[in-house]
Amino acid sequence: MHKAIEEENLTTMILLGSIIVVAFVGFVVLLAYLFTTRKNKLIQEKQLMKTQFEQELLQTQLEIQEQTLKTISEEIHDNVGQVLSLAKLNLNTFESNSEQKLQDTKVLISKAINDLRDLSRSMHGDRIAELGLQQSLADELQILENSGEFRTRMTITGEPYKLPPQKEMVLFRIAQEALNNVIKYSKAKNITVTLNYANGNFSLAVTDDGTGFDLHSKTGIGLKSMQNRAALIGGQFNLQSAPGSGTSITIELPNP
Amino acid sequence: MIIFSCLGLIDLFRNDEHKTLLTNPLFWICTGVLFFNAGEFTYLFFFDTFLQNHWDKTAKVFASINNKLIFVLYSCISIAILCTKRSKKKT
Numbered sequence: 001m002h003k004a005i006e007e008e009n010l011t012t013m014i015l016l017g018s019i020i021v022v023a024f025v026g027f028v029v030l031l032a033y034l035f036t037t038r039k040n041k042l043i044q045e046k047q048l049m050k051t052q053f054e055q056e057l058l059q060t061q062l063e064i065q066e067q068t069l070k071t072i073s074e075e076i077h078d079n080v081g082q083v084l085s086l087a088k089l090n091l092n093t094f095e096s097n098s099e100q101k102l103q104d105t106k107v108l109i110s111k112a113i114n115d116l117r118d119l120s121r122s123m124h125g126d127r128i129a130e131l132g133l134q135q136s137l138a139d140e141l142q143i144l145e146n147s148g149e150f151r152t153r154m155t156i157t158g159e160p161y162k163l164p165p166q167k168e169m170v171l172f173r174i175a176q177e178a179l180n181n182v183i184k185y186s187k188a189k190n191i192t193v194t195l196n197y198a199n200g201n202f203s204l205a206v207t208d209d210g211t212g213f214d215l216h217s218k219t220g221i222g223l224k225s226m227q228n229r230a231a232l233i234g235g236q237f238n239l240q241s242a243p244g245s246g247t248s249i250t251i252e253l254p255n256p
Numbered sequence: 257m258i259i260f261s262c263l264g265l266i267d268l269f270r271n272d273e274h275k276t277l278l279t280n281p282l283f284w285i286c287t288g289v290l291f292f293n294a295g296e297f298t299y300l301f302f303f304d305t306f307l308q309n310h311w312d313k314t315a316k317v318f319a320s321i322n323n324k325l326i327f328v329l330y331s332c333i334s335i336a337i338l339c340t341k342r343s344k345k346k347t
Binding site: 007026032035 | 265268269276277287290291294295297298299302305309313314317318321
């Protein structure tokens, strides 16, 4: 009888002990899980805030850059351009025996005025907004074509529509940077700019048949800047290149 | 086993790489092993007493507890296997 009671007591005690231990373990695991989940949530929020801050910083940088370019553009147009125009006017009224030299100087100054005008146009953000992306890019390609160094082509697929001015400006600057890279590094002969408006998405591609480069090699600030600009307008930046196979840069904008 | 599973869980909780613990196979395995061994702890502690006294009633209770803990352990392992398959599909 005594042994039976002892057995009963021990059973109850061990049963309770087991339940308490399991419940305690469960409580600790649950607490740790909740704590970790909360910690992860806070980390995610922190990362989101960091991304937003970086985007705002980038936006500010771009605005400052735009403002600087605008000021330079206005300065070229209003100051240097005017001085050169005046010099050309003076040359027209200049009487001299060395007619050929005078003629050459006139040609040179005319070229300088035209170049400055082109530079001023390509820098001025308001003009890009006014003309639209398509026309601005066509002008840019025309400048390259006029240099005699490149053959350019512009392809448009789908029904063109106007993108928000801010996005057009950023896309134009990306294309401009890409074209600058082509001029500086690619040794290309043919440049193609493709605007695709089909299927509700927009994409811009700049392709050349130059020397290309190894994607795993160290790249410059220009490419990073293009990536950042594309990210700012919610676009996806793709770069394809290989030594000897030219380079292609594509920016895809879903639902612009 | 309790110590090792605790260490595994602590490592998981400290590691920032795992965004959602519920989809992590290691979390389920450690939890299952921890529950199973914690539940068995008191039973094993008094194991010698049972053997010496031949207490059948107590043994039956513990067989029942043991069955439930085995169910918990294998459920956790099954979830861990499912999580592994899911993460493999994603990659």
